[in-house]
Amino acid sequence: MNLASRCRQILEAGPIRGLAAAVAVIAVWELLVAITNQPSAVFPPPDTVARTLQALAADGFSNADLSSHIGRSLARVALGLLASLAVGVPIGFLMGRSTLLRRALTPFITLFRPIPPFAFLAILIVWFGIGETSKVLVIFLGCVTIVALSTLDGVLRMPAEYREAALTLGANRRQVFLRVVMPGTLPQILNGTRVALAVAWTALIAAEWVGTQEGVGAIILQSSKFLRTDQALAGIVILGIFGALTDRLIVLLQHVSTDWASR
Amino acid sequence: MNTTELGTGINVAVTAVTKTYETKQGPLDALRKVTLNLAAGEFVAVVGPSGCGKSTLLRLVAGLDRPTSGEIRIDGKAIDGPDPRHGVVFQRPALFPWLDVLGNVTFGPRMKARAPNKKTLVAEAERYITAVGLAGFERHKIYELSGGMMHRVALARVLINEPLVLLMDEPFGALDAQTRLVMQELLTEIWQAERSTVLFVTHDVDEALLLSDRTVVMTARPGQIKEIHDVTLPRPRGLTTLTTPEFASLKREVLGSIREETQRTMSLERAEVRAHSGDDR
Amino acid sequence: MRSGASYEHDYELRDKRWLDGRAGTPVLMLRSRRGRLGRKLIHAVVFAPVTYSLLSLLGLWWLVAAVHITSTDILPAPALVAERAVELTHSPYGSETLFGHALTSIVRVTAGFASGCVAGIAVGILMRYVYAIRYFADPILAFLRPVPAFAFVTVLITWFGLGELPKVMLIFLAVFSLTTVFTAAAMEALPPQMQDAARTLGATGWRLFWFVQVPAALPDVLVGMRLTLALAWTAVMGAELVAADSGLGWMVWNAVRFGQTEVVFVAVVGIAVIGALMDLLLVLLTQALTGNWRTHMRSS
Numbered sequence A: 001m002n003l004a005s006r007c008r009q010i011l012e013a014g015p016i017r018g019l020a021a022a023v024a025v026i027a028v029w030e031l032l033v034a035i036t037n038q039p040s041a042v043f044p045p046p047d048t049v050a051r052t053l054q055a056l057a058a059d060g061f062s063n064a065d066l067s068s069h070i071g072r073s074l075a076r077v078a079l080g081l082l083a084s085l086a087v088g089v090p091i092g093f094l095m096g097r098s099t100l101l102r103r104a105l106t107p108f109i110t111l112f113r114p115i116p117p118f119a120f121l122a123i124l125i126v127w128f129g130i131g132e133t134s135k136v137l138v139i140f141l142g143c144v145t146i147v148a149l150s151t152l153d154g155v156l157r158m159p160a161e162y163r164e165a166a167l168t169l170g171a172n173r174r175q176v177f178l179r180v181v182m183p184g185t186l187p188q189i190l191n192g193t194r195v196a197l198a199v200a201w202t203a204l205i206a207a208e209w210v211g212t213q214e215g216v217g218a219i220i221l222q223s224s225k226f227l228r229t230d231q232a233l234a235g236i237v238i239l240g241i242f243g244a245l246t247d248r249l250i251v252l253l254q255h256v257s258t259d260w261a262s263r
Numbered sequence B: 001m002n003t004t005e006l007g008t009g010i011n012v013a014v015t016a017v018t019k020t021y022e023t024k025q026g027p028l029d030a031l032r033k034v035t036l037n038l039a040a041g042e043f044v045a046v047v048g049p050s051g052c053g054k055s056t057l058l059r060l061v062a063g064l065d066r067p068t069s070g071e072i073r074i075d076g077k078a079i080d081g082p083d084p085r086h087g088v089v090f091q092r093p094a095l096f097p098w099l100d101v102l103g104n105v106t107f108g109p110r111m112k113a114r115a116p117n118k119k120t121l122v123a124e125a126e127r128y129i130t131a132v133g134l135a136g137f138e139r140h141k142i143y144e145l146s147g148g149m150m151h152r153v154a155l156a157r158v159l160i161n162e163p164l165v166l167l168m169d170e171p172f173g174a175l176d177a178q179t180r181l182v183m184q185e186l187l188t189e190i191w192q193a194e195r196s197t198v199l200f201v202t203h204d205v206d207e208a209l210l211l212s213d214r215t216v217v218m219t220a221r222p223g224q225i226k227e228i229h230d231v232t233l234p235r236p237r238g239l240t241t242l243t244t245p246e247f248a249s250l251k252r253e254v255l256g257s258i259r260e261e262t263q264r265t266m267s268l269e270r271a272e273v274r275a276h277s278g279d280d281r
Numbered sequence C: 001m002r003s004g005a006s007y008e009h010d011y012e013l014r015d016k017r018w019l020d021g022r023a024g025t026p027v028l029m030l031r032s033r034r035g036r037l038g039r040k041l042i043h044a045v046v047f048a049p050v051t052y053s054l055l056s057l058l059g060l061w062w063l064v065a066a067v068h069i070t071s072t073d074i075l076p077a078p079a080l081v082a083e084r085a086v087e088l089t090h091s092p093y094g095s096e097t098l099f100g101h102a103l104t105s106i107v108r109v110t111a112g113f114a115s116g117c118v119a120g121i122a123v124g125i126l127m128r129y130v131y132a133i134r135y136f137a138d139p140i141l142a143f144l145r146p147v148p149a150f151a152f153v154t155v156l157i158t159w160f161g162l163g164e165l166p167k168v169m170l171i172f173l174a175v176f177s178l179t180t181v182f183t184a185a186a187m188e189a190l191p192p193q194m195q196d197a198a199r200t201l202g203a204t205g206w207r208l209f210w211f212v213q214v215p216a217a218l219p220d221v222l223v224g225m226r227l228t229l230a231l232a233w234t235a236v237m238g239a240e241l242v243a244a245d246s247g248l249g250w251m252v253w254n255a256v257r258f259g260q261t262e263v264v265f266v267a268v269v270g271i272a273v274i275g276a277l278m279d280l281l282l283v284l285l286t287q288a289l290t291g292n293w294r295t296h297m298r299s300s
Helices: A003-012 A014-036 A046-059 A066-097 A099-112 A117-128 A132-157 A160-168 A173-209 A216-225 A229-257 B054-062 B101-105 B118-131 B147-159 B177-194 B205-211 B239-243 B245-280 C003-007 C009-019 C026-047 C049-066 C078-090 C098-129 C131-144 C149-160 C164-188 C192-200 C205-242 C248-257 C261-290 C293-299
Strands: B012-023 B026-038 B043-047 B069-074 B086-089 B165-169 B197-201 B214-218 B225-230
Touching: A003 A014, A014 A046, A014 C131, A046 A229, A066 A099, A066 A132, A066 A173, A066 A216, A066 A229, A099 A132, A099 C049, A117 A132, A117 A173, A117 C205, A117 C248, A117 C261, A132 A173, A160 A173, A160 B086, A173 A216, A173 A229, A173 C149, A173 C205, A216 A229, A216 C149, A229 C131, A229 C149, B012 B054, B026 B054, B026 B069, B026 B225, B043 B054, B043 B205, B054 B069, B054 B086, B054 B165, B054 B197, B086 B147, B101 B118, B101 B147, B118 B147, B147 B177, B177 B205, B197 B205, B205 B214, B205 B239, B205 B245, B214 B245, B225 B245, B239 B245, C049 C078, C078 C098, C078 C261, C098 C131, C098 C164, C098 C205, C098 C248, C098 C261, C131 C164, C149 C164, C149 C205, C164 C205, C192 C205, C205 C248, C205 C261, C248 C261
Parallel strands: B043 B197, B043 B214, B086 B165, B165 B197
Antiparallel strands: B012 B026, B012 B069, B214 B225
8 A cells, every 4th residue: 555545544534534624623713813813802712712611611600610501501402302202203103104194284394393493482481481491392392393204204215115024924013113113214213313403402502592591502692791702602612512422422323223224 | 727736835816806096097997807816836927017917916915905896815715914924025125124134034933922932033044044045144234235135035034934825026026137047946946845825926928937837917907817828847947948949939929928918008108198297287 | 335225215216306307407497487486386375284284273372362271461362463463564663664674584584595505505516526625624514513503693793793794694604504514415415327327428527517416416405405494594583682673583582571472473473474485485496496306206
């Protein structure tokens, strides 16, 4: 193997690419700071943000540890997302099974799906106030239609031969559901969960924007109010890290449980 | 009909079966008044132009669809949905990609109310996996297999249920000629050992004549039985059979008869597509 | 290794839309169908199942409000909301009437959505052809994908002030990254043998791109655009929450603050209706451009 292809192989490795991309982003950032020549309070350079991040980790933010802020946000996302799975997956299966139900529910879902979580949030605040209920519910409402639709998609997309083969091999209706429909739709359900996760983070930030002292969204908002742009950017970085981590988690789950689907 | 031949298979009686589908253009007969009897242990092939309802016929016998009128009896009993003793091999192998080879082959027995214990199950599966020539591939994922291997697994998955009737819907249609020949030999071998009754749908006349005791030619839609040819070529049949004059004359006969039907099918299709796109405008 | 290819429904069906011989240039197709677009729109609105679901939803709302389970402050009757909506069409709420606010939001969404799509599609296409861009863009997009654009709102305001620019940029950000991901994936989706077929038939250079790559990627890109349109509406509500004195989003938040429940409902319903109409427009555009390939894919 010659040197060039060897180098290329090393450069193509996932972590190296990630690192290279990070270096590129920081370089462009530095360059922009140098060109625009704004005060640090308005456009802080990367190292300032890094130091702020360090300070946040050490001292916390407004009388709470950084970990408890992150924990709060993660708990809200997890609760909302799990609730949407618990409701959306059965709805998707039922819609896949009954044409009548599919015809009846699809219009409602099409109607609700594009409504921004903020719109839900406004009405939820009117109804439930600005407590945890509204926050988790807005995540739930944003995710549940996505989960239901992707489950339905999985059921409809599955080749009819799977079901028929199982029936002719002696499976009854219950077995067809448990042994064929469920494993067969898992890839689509996980795909939907991944899309829903991105929506959940958006809904979370929206929810934390309105009247809360705890959570990553609150850090970003409060920092901006006091023109601590560095701290707001640090908050966004934290959000990015945990957003990407949770996303990777689902991708990992996809690889482990449904490796056959990607072939 | 020769019913004296002994076999573990059972007889299949299709009597005056009509299948009508409701379409936007009105009702459409896929099959009209089809009557066909298969003796126990007999191998019957069905050939005909595409869309002539031969797959529909097979689905009805499999219990996957119900006839609009007429009745189908297997071993004297009217059929009532799919049954593991009536094995079906589909055109696409339809293996479950989330299971490995062993998982697919043991699927049928695991569906029983009282599933056999794991050890006997695996031993049983081993036997059929070996029979189709895939020993050593038990733990392979489906997507790691070649097309021919997938069809072998599909066959083993059905055979483990010890079917009395085997219903095969163009099972080797997607395979290349060489692989198909090997699969045909494998099927003949298994059929001669098990002697189950086989209903075999294909569009390949060579295949039909090479495998079957009788070959049924169907008409263009609505599917009716046009002719039934007794295939008296001596068994065991193989490559050399394909070059005998008996085979050639039989083949000429059958091909000629299908050709007429194919031409009718094509003009039918042209008329339909024209009508359909006229609707669209 | 693609031995399992025959299994992939989608893959196989994807080929089918090519078989029906309608894979001409997208632009020409739009022209030949233009006359029917208006009629199609009316037809789609009148007969859409969405219309029925809207009516039944309205009925349910009316019923719940009528039996007075909840107070008017929580759930105002539809008639009350409608009355208020009619009133707001001529007497201004804040700086503008209902129509003025709606128009403001529509302009913001359209500007951000259009610029985000153009930039996203451009980068997505470049990712297919330029290795260096793909090299850096892949990990950056993987990182950005789950990050809500809305998180940038205050930073954008700090940088670009309170005018229209930060609002449009926020929408742009929300649309851009996902559009790039979709486009890049759609460009990869062309089955290799289809590309080979085109090349053996004599397609090279820009022709290969325009007559084969573009129509092959188009359905997926258009479906992605429907998703990002919803994101654009989310973003505009976010932008109007933080710093604005106009727009439907501003109406919602101002009304929440002052407890004007009917106005909240007027604005939220307005957003839902306009969002649905824009979505419908995109669906019709998809049908005009791809000649129902997608529905063919499903039904076959």
